[in-house]
Amino acid sequence: MKISIERSALLKAVSQAQSVVERRNTIPILANVLIEAEGETVSFRATDLDIEVVDKAVAQVERAGATTVSAVTLHEIVRKLPDGALVTLTDDSATGRLTVAAGRSNFSLATLPREDFPIMANAEYTSNFSAKAAELRRLFDKSKFAISTEETRYYLNGVYMHIADSEEGRVLRCVATDGHRLARIDSEMPADAADMPGVIVPRKTVGELRKLLDDDDMQIAVSVSETKVRFATPAITLTSKVIDGTFPDYTRVIPQGNTRKLEVDAAEFAKAVDRVATVSSERSRAVKLALDEDRLILSVNAPDSGAAEEELAVAYGDERLEIGFNAKYLLEIANQVDRENAVFMFNSSGDPTLMREGDDTSAVYVVMPMRV
Amino acid sequence: MKISIERSALLKAVSQAQSVVERRNTIPILANVLIEAEGETVSFRATDLDIEVVDKAVAQVERAGATTVSAVTLHEIVRKLPDGALVTLTDDSATGRLTVAAGRSNFSLATLPREDFPIMANAEYTSNFSAKAAELRRLFDKSKFAISTEETRYYLNGVYMHIADSEEGRVLRCVATDGHRLARIDSEMPADAADMPGVIVPRKTVGELRKLLDDDDMQIAVSVSETKVRFATPAITLTSKVIDGTFPDYTRVIPQGNTRKLEVDAAEFAKAVDRVATVSSERSRAVKLALDEDRLILSVNAPDSGAAEEELAVAYGDERLEIGFNAKYLLEIANQVDRENAVFMFNSSGDPTLMREGDDTSAVYVVMPMRV
Numbered sequence: 001m002k003i004s005i006e007r008s009a010l011l012k013a014v015s016q017a018q019s020v021v022e023r024r025n026t027i028p029i030l031a032n033v034l035i036e037a038e039g040e041t042v043s044f045r046a047t048d049l050d051i052e053v054v055d056k057a058v059a060q061v062e063r064a065g066a067t068t069v070s071a072v073t074l075h076e077i078v079r080k081l082p083d084g085a086l087v088t089l090t091d092d093s094a095t096g097r098l099t100v101a102a103g104r105s106n107f108s109l110a111t112l113p114r115e116d117f118p119i120m121a122n123a124e125y126t127s128n129f130s131a132k133a134a135e136l137r138r139l140f141d142k143s144k145f146a147i148s149t150e151e152t153r154y155y156l157n158g159v160y161m162h163i164a165d166s167e168e169g170r171v172l173r174c175v176a177t178d179g180h181r182l183a184r185i186d187s188e189m190p191a192d193a194a195d196m197p198g199v200i201v202p203r204k205t206v207g208e209l210r211k212l213l214d215d216d217d218m219q220i221a222v223s224v225s226e227t228k229v230r231f232a233t234p235a236i237t238l239t240s241k242v243i244d245g246t247f248p249d250y251t252r253v254i255p256q257g258n259t260r261k262l263e264v265d266a267a268e269f270a271k272a273v274d275r276v277a278t279v280s281s282e283r284s285r286a287v288k289l290a291l292d293e294d295r296l297i298l299s300v301n302a303p304d305s306g307a308a309e310e311e312l313a314v315a316y317g318d319e320r321l322e323i324g325f326n327a328k329y330l331l332e333i334a335n336q337v338d339r340e341n342a343v344f345m346f347n348s349s350g351d352p353t354l355m356r357e358g359d360d361t362s363a364v365y366v367v368m369p370m371r372v
Numbered sequence: 373m374k375i376s377i378e379r380s381a382l383l384k385a386v387s388q389a390q391s392v393v394e395r396r397n398t399i400p401i402l403a404n405v406l407i408e409a410e411g412e413t414v415s416f417r418a419t420d421l422d423i424e425v426v427d428k429a430v431a432q433v434e435r436a437g438a439t440t441v442s443a444v445t446l447h448e449i450v451r452k453l454p455d456g457a458l459v460t461l462t463d464d465s466a467t468g469r470l471t472v473a474a475g476r477s478n479f480s481l482a483t484l485p486r487e488d489f490p491i492m493a494n495a496e497y498t499s500n501f502s503a504k505a506a507e508l509r510r511l512f513d514k515s516k517f518a519i520s521t522e523e524t525r526y527y528l529n530g531v532y533m534h535i536a537d538s539e540e541g542r543v544l545r546c547v548a549t550d551g552h553r554l555a556r557i558d559s560e561m562p563a564d565a566a567d568m569p570g571v572i573v574p575r576k577t578v579g580e581l582r583k584l585l586d587d588d589d590m591q592i593a594v595s596v597s598e599t600k601v602r603f604a605t606p607a608i609t610l611t612s613k614v615i616d617g618t619f620p621d622y623t624r625v626i627p628q629g630n631t632r633k634l635e636v637d638a639a640e641f642a643k644a645v646d647r648v649a650t651v652s653s654e655r656s657r658a659v660k661l662a663l664d665e666d667r668l669i670l671s672v673n674a675p676d677s678g679a680a681e682e683e684l685a686v687a688y689g690d691e692r693l694e695i696g697f698n699a700k701y702l703l704e705i706a707n708q709v710d711r712e713n714a715v716f717m718f719n720s721s722g723d724p725t726l727m728r729e730g731d732d733t734s735a736v737y738v739v740m741p742m743r744v
Contacts (some may be wrong), residue, residue: 008546012659073678074622077680097678104683104684105647106682107679108678108679109678110676110677188428197689272477275452278449279449279479305442305482306469306480307479308477308478308480309478310477311476312476
């Protein structure tokens with residue numbers, strides 16, 4: 001194999017690959033990126049056995065071929081090369097080394113045989129559709145904060161992507177929850193997605209997927225089977241196993257009958273919660289919301305360190321209510337609000353509370369109260 | 373005590389105080405900042421028993437007095453208050469609480485009695501002089517990288533500041549070394565500094581001092597005794613114990629007879645060292661310099677992962693020389709060079725190497741070679 005490629009194109013392709021590679025590896029080949037050159041393209045493939053990413057870049061291929069080298073080392077080298085450099089990668093099968101040359105720099109890296117590199121088996125995808133990058137970004141960005149980190153509840157360690165019925169008709173929906181809070185985000189159902197099986201997309205995959213979604217208007221090709229999901233742009237293909245488990249029936253958790261409505265400026269609210277939480281002890285972090293006619297008093301009482309109170313002008317017309325929440329959870333859902341106002345729907349101080357953005361029902365959050 | 377103070381002035385004063393406070397403390401009062409209000413100023417004092425910092429700020433003092441509260445909590449609160457807010461601090465001795473009020477925010481913090489706060493004893497300073505912030509910044513910034521982190525060699529855990537004789541006459545000099553590399557930085561001797569006793573300024577003090585030195589033209593009042601050193605601006609006074617030990621005779625370490633001169637673009641050199649070091653294993657990180665007529669070849673050979681080589685055009689007129697260095701040490705001294713060219717003076721591959729910036733002898737670095 002011998003190829004020449006512009007440094008920035010190489011850096012982009014290798015960056016994505018090395019981020020999939022796990023830093024601590026007992027299987028040496030999994031630390032490597034598989035470089036395959038043919039025709040006018042070179043592909044960079046990396047995997048952790050659960051996720052596989054393939055980046056394609058245009059290169060001048062002088063001699064087709066393939067080899068594998070350390071993804072992290074190659075990335076570090078390319079990152080440190082001067083901008084605009086032309087990089088030549090030459091594989092010498094006799095010495096088992098890959099030469100990386102640019103200007104007066106010359107690197108020789110240990111390789112492992114391409115045959116040892118585990119290629120993820122092709123799945124029979126039962127559903128193939130296309131979605132806008134901006135839509136997918138919204139679905140995952142707004143739900144991922146609620147993913148559980150409890151390994152014993154492995155079926156909550158991802159975002160549940162599925163087709164659901166909503167008031168607006170059938171939608172592509174992402175749901176995540178850790179039992180304390182829940183996010184349910186809807187997007188218009190793409191054509192051809194109606195038969196998509198529901199899948200739990202693992203946390204790491206959600207993180208890697210994010211890098212494909214920066215360009216608002218990019219169309220992402222999505223393929224889904226019972227066991228795998230694939231997201232592809234013309235240059236990058238991200239394939240991932242999905243979590244083998246059943247996502248709980250989240251619809252039972254979303255309160256339907258909450259009638260006490262609070263409307264508050266989301267940014268002001270988040271800042272106030274952050275301030276009063278300063279005095280709370282790390283462990284409890286409970287914030288009390290006391291609601292009265294168009295008035296909200298946020299307070300924290302931490303006997304050891306002190307107390308804090310802050311008043312906000314809000315829209316609230318129901319009877320007096322006091323309810324406590326974990327400050328971190330309140331902050332996280334308040335930070336999801338893109339438009340000005342957050343709308344909270346309460347029932348009693350012991351019941352789950354619903355939050356949405358203005359009158360928009362396509363993004364709904366639920367947070368459990370805590371005793372204060 | 374009752375004072376009103378502008379949020380930004382309060383934030384600045386409390387920032388410096390909280391950075392001196394050690395995060396893990398077994399003595400509760402050491403987590404606190406002592407706030408003293410009198411006349412038209414309020415002072416904020418914090419200590420870790422080795423370093424004491426006092427910040428003075430102008431405030432509207434309605435009722436003089438003093439109390440102590442958690443430095444970190446107060447800092448967090450003030451940081452989160454909106455810019456431009458007027459903050460009122462009110463001490464209620466009956467409840468033992470300090471109220472922090474700004475706009476509709478209200479905090480009540482636990483206090484500890486001012487009497488329990490350990491005030492650092494005043495020293496008899498044998499030497500008092502004034503130095504420009506820019507000069508002190510240069511002395512410490514360019515030497516501190518060489519401070520040893522080995523706790524057993526406690527006398528190397530700081531920068532040795534003293535008066536010395538140089539080719540240019542008597543100078544204020546800072547030296548730091550960890551046995552592998554050494555930095556010796558000279559500055560014009562300030563008037564009245566001639567009798568200053570040499571002191572080892574601890575690493576943490578060097579870090580805190582740095583915050584006083586941002587304004588180039590600020591005159592810093594320096595006071596030195598055998599046991600303490602004090603740096604003061606009109607607003608901030610930083611007092612520190614010095615390390616109780618004898619700094620080794622560093623002059624023996626600085627080679628006098630090195631004659632093989634290499635002149636190289638410092639930035640190009642640093643980048644090349646950084647690149648070739650990419651392939652080296654974390655443990656050794658050895659870079660080989662091979663010098664020949666106006667040519668420098670940097671190389672690294674790491675049997676496991678690979679090899680790297682890079683050629684630089686340099687000015688070198690002496691006989692062939694091969695010498696190895698720790699890549700990290702080479703990078704660190706190359707990064708100290710402010711002007712274009714770094715000048716290396718070699719003897720043999722087993723002898724310490726000297727580096728300076730062009731023909732300037734006011735900043736000299738020594739680095740020990742390693743076998744490659």
